[in-house]
Structure formats: structure tokens, C-alpha cells
Amino acid sequence: MTAFQGQELIIENLAAGYGKIQVLWDVSVRVGPGEFVAMIGANGAGKTTTLRAVSGVVRPTGGSIRLGGHDITRATPTQIVSLGLGHVPEGRELFGLMTVRENLELGAAMRPEARAKQAQTLDHVYSLFPRLAERAGQLAGTLSGGEQQMVAVGRALMGRPSVLVVDEPSLGLSPLMTQTVFGALKAVHAEGVSVLLVEQNVGLSLKLAQRAYVLENGEVVKEGTGEALLADPGVREAYLAL
Numbered sequence: 001m002t003a004f005q006g007q008e009l010i011i012e013n014l015a016a017g018y019g020k021i022q023v024l025w026d027v028s029v030r031v032g033p034g035e036f037v038a039m040i041g042a043n044g045a046g047k048t049t050t051l052r053a054v055s056g057v058v059r060p061t062g063g064s065i066r067l068g069g070h071d072i073t074r075a076t077p078t079q080i081v082s083l084g085l086g087h088v089p090e091g092r093e094l095f096g097l098m099t100v101r102e103n104l105e106l107g108a109a110m111r112p113e114a115r116a117k118q119a120q121t122l123d124h125v126y127s128l129f130p131r132l133a134e135r136a137g138q139l140a141g142t143l144s145g146g147e148q149q150m151v152a153v154g155r156a157l158m159g160r161p162s163v164l165v166v167d168e169p170s171l172g173l174s175p176l177m178t179q180t181v182f183g184a185l186k187a188v189h190a191e192g193v194s195v196l197l198v199e200q201n202v203g204l205s206l207k208l209a210q211r212a213y214v215l216e217n218g219e220v221v222k223e224g225t226g227e228a229l230l231a232d233p234g235v236r237e238a239y240l241a242l
């Protein structure tokens, strides 16, 4: 029995930007219920902007986004969270002067159904990340980078999301810690959550993902199974330097 119920995320022909600067031109990505999908691309390709559009922080100027059958293209971040989106933001954005447990509890604060099950979900997050149970009373700002990333993932899970979007969890982590955090994402996926992982660690994320998309200059230029993209000469040359 899985603890979470994965839903579908469909991004179609998304366009978005910041003021007069257009960053996304044509992004179409589908994450099926319970699927693990990666989006890879160089610095500045628009990966973070795509995730910000999904969570309602950036307003799309074109295209559409659907979450579990709901059109969320024009929805607010609060509405989108309440429909089941969990966002692990680039750079983690923890409250350094609050404890691990307090940071985690904040993840449940926005959704009434998550608040009602807070104690139960917290136990579940601790079982996924035993290190966080050990460090529950420690200030988040004093954790190692990898432990902080676990808190960021755990906080998103506290909202009992049906779709989790994760932005560059390997940023600044050692190869070993990256493996640990990726192992945790694998476990989250095994719990039934649909996952959209944005990464520059192309080798590892393509191994982990069932399918993946390549984003270049705000457009999806390639898609395929993780395995097929890993074998693709263009991908190998551009992103794996092989």
C-alpha cells in the first residue's frame, strides 16, 4: 500500500517570462499519475521558471497547466498547493533559525487535510528520512547541505502532495550526498507520488527517471525514456561531455 495518491500534471505549450522578458516559449511536459519524469537543460534554459509557473509564482502568458484534472493556469499558489502540488524550490529556502521539526510542520500549514493528518505524515517523513528524526530539534541552518535538502523534500511531503516538483536537489552537494538525496526521491516516488525532477546532474537523473524532457532556450527540444536520452549522441555531447 502506498501512502500517497499520484496525480497527473500536464503542461501544454507554456509561455512565460518576467515583465517584458520572455523566457519560456513552448514547453509541453506530461507527468502521468505516479510517474517519475525529469527535465534537464543548461543554465538559464528556463527550468526553474517552468516550475514557478506550475506553482503559480510566475503567471503564464500562454498555454495551459492542468493538475489532477484541474486547470491551474491562472490559479494562485495557495489554490495550487491545496489541489495537491508540492514544490521543493531551488536553493531549498528553509527557515534557518527554526528547528527541523518546525520547518517540516510549516509544510502542512497550507492545506486543511494535511493539517488534520500532520502527526501521521510527520511520522511517515521521519521513516523515509530517519536522519531528520534524529535531528528534529536542531536548527535547520546548522544542518549539512544534504540534510537541508532532505528537510526541503520532507516539508513538501508534509502537504501530502499528489505531484512533487523538485528543483535541482543536487545543487552544491557531494556526489555521495547527491546519491542519498536521489535515493530519497526514489523512495518518495515508490510511495505513489508523481515526481517532476529538474536537474543539471543529467547522468543520475536520466537513470532515475522513467521519461525525460530536454529544455533549451525555453523550448522542449527532445523527449524520451531516460534510457533513450542517455544513449542519445546529442544529449551525451551537450550534457554529459562524452
Ligand SMILES: Nc1ncnc2c1ncn2[C@@H]1O[C@H](COP(=O)(O)OP(=O)(O)OP(=O)(O)O)[C@@H](O)[C@H]1O
Pocket: 018, 021, 023, 041, 042, 043, 044, 045, 046, 047, 048, 049, 050, 090, 200
Ligand atoms: N526573477 C527574475 N527576473 C528576471 N529574469 C529572471 C528571473 N528569474 C529568472 N530570470 C531569467 O530567466 C531565464 C531562465 O532562468 P531560469 O532560472 O528559469 O533557468 P534555469 O533553467 O532554472 O537555470 P539554472 O540551471 O541556472 O537554475 C534566465 O535568463 C534568467 O536570467
Ligand SMILES: [Mg+2]
Pocket: 047, 048, 049, 090, 167, 168
Ligand atoms: Mg534553475
